[in-house]
Amino acid sequence: MFLAGDAAHIVPPTGAKGLNLAASDVIMLSQALREFYRDHSSAGIDSYSERALSRVWKAERFSWWFTSITHRFPNMDGFDRRIQMAELDYIRGSITAQRSLAENYVGLPLETI
Numbered sequence: 001m002f003l004a005g006d007a008a009h010i011v012p013p014t015g016a017k018g019l020n021l022a023a024s025d026v027i028m029l030s031q032a033l034r035e036f037y038r039d040h041s042s043a044g045i046d047s048y049s050e051r052a053l054s055r056v057w058k059a060e061r062f063s064w065w066f067t068s069i070t071h072r073f074p075n076m077d078g079f080d081r082r083i084q085m086a087e088l089d090y091i092r093g094s095i096t097a098q099r100s101l102a103e104n105y106v107g108l109p110l111e112t113i
Contacts, residue, residue: 004052005025014066020059021056028044028110029052032044033045058104058108059104068084069091
């Protein structure tokens with residue numbers, strides 16, 4: 001049995017990652033199944049979970065980070081708020097940080113078989 005999309009993982013909504021991850025799961029799984037039936041190789045099927053989870057955890061990390069800089073939480077103190085503002089200020093002033101945010105927001109490159 002193979003799981004894909006929301007059945008396979010739960011991600012916070014920040015960045016709308018659910019649909020992106022579901023689509024990448026289906027692409028990776030379809031490539032693995034095509035390789036299995038066309039080339040009689042189980043390499044893609046055998047590595048599907050590891051590859052899909054690697055992508056999921058990167059998206060989880062981004063969603064956690066993005067949520068942490070774009071939301072105020074009841075337990076935040078002055079230090080936490082200053083860290084949040086420093087992070088936003090860094091993004092505003094750094095092309096590298098802006099590119100990293102954009103790459104993660106749009107979606108990391110899909111690694112295929």
